[in-house]
Amino acid sequence: MDRDIQQTPTGEGLAGLAVAVLGPGGVGGLLAGLLARAGATVTCLAGPDTAAVLTQQGLRIESGRFGTFAVPVRAAESLSEPVDVCLVTVKATQLEAALQRIPAHLLDGALVVPFLNGVEHVALLRQRYPEAAVVAATIRVESTRVAPGHVRHDSPFASIELATDHDLRDRVERLADALQQAGLDVRVDEDEGGILWGKLNFLAPLALLTTHEAAPAGVVRERRRDDLTAVIAEVAAVARAEGASGDEHGVLQFFDRVPAGMQSSMQRDAAAGRPTELDAIGGAVLRRAAEHGVPVPVTTRLVQELRARGLASSEPPR
Numbered sequence: 001m002d003r004d005i006q007q008t009p010t011g012e013g014l015a016g017l018a019v020a021v022l023g024p025g026g027v028g029g030l031l032a033g034l035l036a037r038a039g040a041t042v043t044c045l046a047g048p049d050t051a052a053v054l055t056q057q058g059l060r061i062e063s064g065r066f067g068t069f070a071v072p073v074r075a076a077e078s079l080s081e082p083v084d085v086c087l088v089t090v091k092a093t094q095l096e097a098a099l100q101r102i103p104a105h106l107l108d109g110a111l112v113v114p115f116l117n118g119v120e121h122v123a124l125l126r127q128r129y130p131e132a133a134v135v136a137a138t139i140r141v142e143s144t145r146v147a148p149g150h151v152r153h154d155s156p157f158a159s160i161e162l163a164t165d166h167d168l169r170d171r172v173e174r175l176a177d178a179l180q181q182a183g184l185d186v187r188v189d190e191d192e193g194g195i196l197w198g199k200l201n202f203l204a205p206l207a208l209l210t211t212h213e214a215a216p217a218g219v220v221r222e223r224r225r226d227d228l229t230a231v232i233a234e235v236a237a238v239a240r241a242e243g244a245s246g247d248e249h250g251v252l253q254f255f256d257r258v259p260a261g262m263q264s265s266m267q268r269d270a271a272a273g274r275p276t277e278l279d280a281i282g283g284a285v286l287r288r289a290a291e292h293g294v295p296v297p298v299t300t301r302l303v304q305e306l307r308a309r310g311l312a313s314s315e316p317p318r
Contacts, residue, residue: 014039028089029151034182063153088114092280118280136163159185163192197239205231218260241292
């Protein structure tokens with residue numbers, strides 16, 4: 001163990017809360033580590049190599065905000081017992097294969113919280129796990145899996161939005177409290193569409209343009225300003241057609257405040273030759289735009305040009 005790593009014993013604040021994390025990568029590993037440190041019983045579901053590392057070494061988190069620490073977690077290739085909460089943190093390209101790790105009956109009555117990019121995965125999960133309560137959610141964070149069991153959190157922010165309705169409010173608010181105890185910023189809102197499209201309104205231009213330009217957000221702001229404002233406005237129009245609020249002015253202001261060096265995960269995946277979430281992000285916007293008859297010419301051009309570069313869209317689970 002490196003000398004600068006604090007070996008953190010599991011706390012007691014969330015004792016009794018059983019959480020499964022499907023996909024302990026950059027996002028899932030960070031959430032698993034924070035929840036385990038706060039006292040939850042966390043089981044990470046991953047491929048055999050990653051599960052073996054987690055069993056032997058636990059999770060190592062490096063974060064300017066949360067500190068640098070190591071914490072033990074359980075690990076398995078498949079879920080074998082019921083849990084209170086299942087966080088789905090794989091990428092959209094891995095979702096179908098990763099769900100094979102979770103038998104549906106083990107999530108009966110559980111909260112299933114997907115932190116995936118896009119808007120179409122919620123319906124898929126509700127169909128797959130009809131007896132679970134699927135809670136639409138988003139997370140804003142920049143974190144990276146450096147190696148199996150090793151996550152680096154690079155952004156000063158780590159904020160979560162959870163959607164709820166009247167019937168689920170008490171359970172969702174208890175989950176929000178648990179996540180806050182773990183150190184995260186959490187907001188609960190009844191506007192499911194607003195939560196999902198609010199993130200996509202920022203993510204789609206960030207992902208498409210940083211990947212297209214092969215450059216971070218600061219370069220996009222300077223070199224591709226016209227395309228940036230156009231994509232933000234187009235996604236906002238689709239959001240409004242979907243019944244969500246589309247605030248292009250607010251999104252552009254937020255984009256102008258993000259760190260100049262911020263990269264999108266799609267950009268990093270494309271640069272590394274990995275499958276990308278182009279379809280889950282850009283493709284979803286185009287499909288919903290076509291359904292409502294909303295013109296999205298700049299978004300369409302960017303998606304088509306990225307597809308022409310041969311970006312892959314699927315990969316087997318690790």
